[in-house]
Every structure is written in C-alpha cells, then in structure tokens.
Amino acid sequence: MNNLLTKHILEDLSNRERFRQSLLEWYDENQRELPWRTDPSLYKTVISEFMLQQTRVSTVLPYFQKWIIKFPDFPSLAQAKEEDILKGWEGLGYYSRARNLHKLSQIISTQESIPHDVNFWKSLPGIGPYIAAAVTSISFNQKEAVCDGNVVRVLTRFFGNGEKFKDGAYAQKKLQPLAHVLMPDDRTGDYNQAFMELGATVCHRQSPLCTTCPVLKFCKCGQRGDAENFPVMEKKKKTVQEIDRLWIKSSNALLLQKGKMGNNRLAGIYELPLNTKLGPYIKGKFISLKKRTIGQVLYQESIYWGSISKTLELDEYSLEWVQWKDIEEITISGPHRKWIKEIIQSIESDHT
Numbered sequence: 001m002n003n004l005l006t007k008h009i010l011e012d013l014s015n016r017e018r019f020r021q022s023l024l025e026w027y028d029e030n031q032r033e034l035p036w037r038t039d040p041s042l043y044k045t046v047i048s049e050f051m052l053q054q055t056r057v058s059t060v061l062p063y064f065q066k067w068i069i070k071f072p073d074f075p076s077l078a079q080a081k082e083e084d085i086l087k088g089w090e091g092l093g094y095y096s097r098a099r100n101l102h103k104l105s106q107i108i109s110t111q112e113s114i115p116h117d118v119n120f121w122k123s124l125p126g127i128g129p130y131i132a133a134a135v136t137s138i139s140f141n142q143k144e145a146v147c148d149g150n151v152v153r154v155l156t157r158f159f160g161n162g163e164k165f166k167d168g169a170y171a172q173k174k175l176q177p178l179a180h181v182l183m184p185d186d187r188t189g190d191y192n193q194a195f196m197e198l199g200a201t202v203c204h205r206q207s208p209l210c211t212t213c214p215v216l217k218f219c220k221c222g223q224r225g226d227a228e229n230f231p232v233m234e235k236k237k238k239t240v241q242e243i244d245r246l247w248i249k250s251s252n253a254l255l256l257q258k259g260k261m262g263n264n265r266l267a268g269i270y271e272l273p274l275n276t277k278l279g280p281y282i283k284g285k286f287i288s289l290k291k292r293t294i295g296q297v298l299y300q301e302s303i304y305w306g307s308i309s310k311t312l313e314l315d316e317y318s319l320e321w322v323q324w325k326d327i328e329e330i331t332i333s334g335p336h337r338k339w340i341k342e343i344i345q346s347i348e349s350d351h352t
C-alpha cells in the first residue's frame, strides 16, 4: 500500500510534517462546534462515535443532547433499563448500537481504571477498528489512525489511487496503513478529527472545494482537477423488496407488531404489522406506498387497511394493541412513527 507514497510529495518526511501542520492549523481555525468537542470526555466521545456510525452529524445533534441529559455517564447508562435506552435511541435506527452501548457501559463501569490500549477497546461490544482508533486517539492520544469513508475519499485523491475497491469496508481496511504512516506522534486525536473534518466539509464527494483546500499542494487529484473520479468503487446492483403492511385500528388503539427478542435487529421495537401470506389478517383498501433504501436494497412498503379475527392469539404473532395515549411512550422504529403520523393526518383530513 505504501508504494502509493513512492514519488509522491508526501514521501519526503519534511513535506509530511508540513502537511500535518497545515491540516492541524486549518482544523484549529475551522472545526465545527459540536457538543462532543466542547468540554470533551471519554463518555461523550464514545456516545458520539456510536451515534455517528451510518448517521449524519445533523441527524445526531438533537439525539446527542437529549441522551447526555438522560444518561450523563457510563454508570447511569449501565444501570438503565434496556427499554429506556431503546426509547432514547428511537429514530436513529440500527438499534444494535444502543444495545452494545448498554453492554459496553456495564463493562466500563466495572473497571478500576479504564485501559488506553486499542486492543481492549476492540474487545468491547460494538467496537470495530474505526471506533477503537477514534476513541483511543481522541481520549488517550494513542497513535491509532482512523480510516472511515471520509479518509478513504481524501487519501485516494491525494495519491490519485484508481484501484477499484469492492466496497467501502474493504477500501478502509486497505488504506488504513497509509493513514497510519501519515499520522503525527502528537495531537493524534485532533489529527484524526481534522482528516475526517476535511473529508466532511471540504473534500466533498461531488464538487470538492479544491481551490480553497488547506492541503491542495499535497494532493495529486486536487491539482489535476479530476478529484470527483476518486475513489473508484465497484458498482453494486440494487435489489427491490416489496412488503405489505397493515393499518389495523380500533377507536382507542392501534395494532402493532413487536420485534422478537434475541438476535433480531428490531428486538423490542414496534412496527406496523407485516401482512405475510400465512398471516391471520384481512387485507383491505390501499392507503399508501413508502420507499426507502437500506444498503443495496430498495424497500417498497405498501400499507393497507386491515382487520383481524377477534379470536386471534395476538402473542403468537407478536401483536399488541397499543392505546393511542401510549403511542408516544413506546419505541417505534423511526420510519414507522413517521408513517403513523402521516396516516393519522391523512385520515383526519379525509374526515374534514
């Protein structure tokens, strides 16, 4: 991998030092004000890194603020009930992150002193190489380079690396040693954050701001003007999955389905019931079509009016009548809560 350095301006150690300085000076002056950066702590760093996985900063901000008020430190999170933790996470999706944070805080709370070693962090629930490097560099100044999507984009552009990567995770793994070589010995947490900040705010996927980039003179593609062509990823075919769901209501309740406990990614989370062929439902008129993409799959979910027989064993299908007055209290998956609000509004507007 480090043969990318050969004949590149950053092969020279003094240039590498100049690059680090330029990046850190830019970061000192231009970093975004984020709540986990002001008055930082290990706890805030861990929470923010978990929330930011697969989720934008702008989405995370309100969740982070509420979370810190509700669960201010590792012990309070360790002692919290799982249902309260899931409720605090509602809308962020990928609920295994919340469950892993719960387990992790229980482990951390039993440590007499918290280890700084990256391998300890990698052994904790929900922590992969990226979070381990981010946490240990930011909180303990360990020399561990992060390599996320932002870093991959900047590195491939710096070096004009046209290798076709099969996916983002593979590119991150492959380029991590190069990220490590470029890293300074000091201010490692700031350096990691600066590199990612550059990717997030300057080196955009489309229309990167090369002319005002603080490290343009070290960047091959920035100088050539072809940065948008990098990184090169294999194109993946999107698949479509069609799903039917049902809107079954009574005057004082809505019928919802609760994800089964265990390894199910939606364990304990409520959604509108699925209309499976073997299901005990009667499907009525079409209400609405909802589309969303997760990874390479486009989900097209059609919602229909529905009803069930009064003798149906609800438990067998993980169904529950949830009183309208309790709807705000339970944890409903983000898109479903939005759909429920939309459907209620459209039903009400039909009746006015």
Ligand code: SF4
Residues within 6 Å of the ligand: 154, 157, 158, 202, 203, 204, 208, 209, 210, 211, 213, 214, 215, 216, 219, 220, 221, 222, 223, 227
């Ligand atoms: S010069 Fe352009 S391509 Fe290179 S790092 Fe800066 S913004 Fe990205």
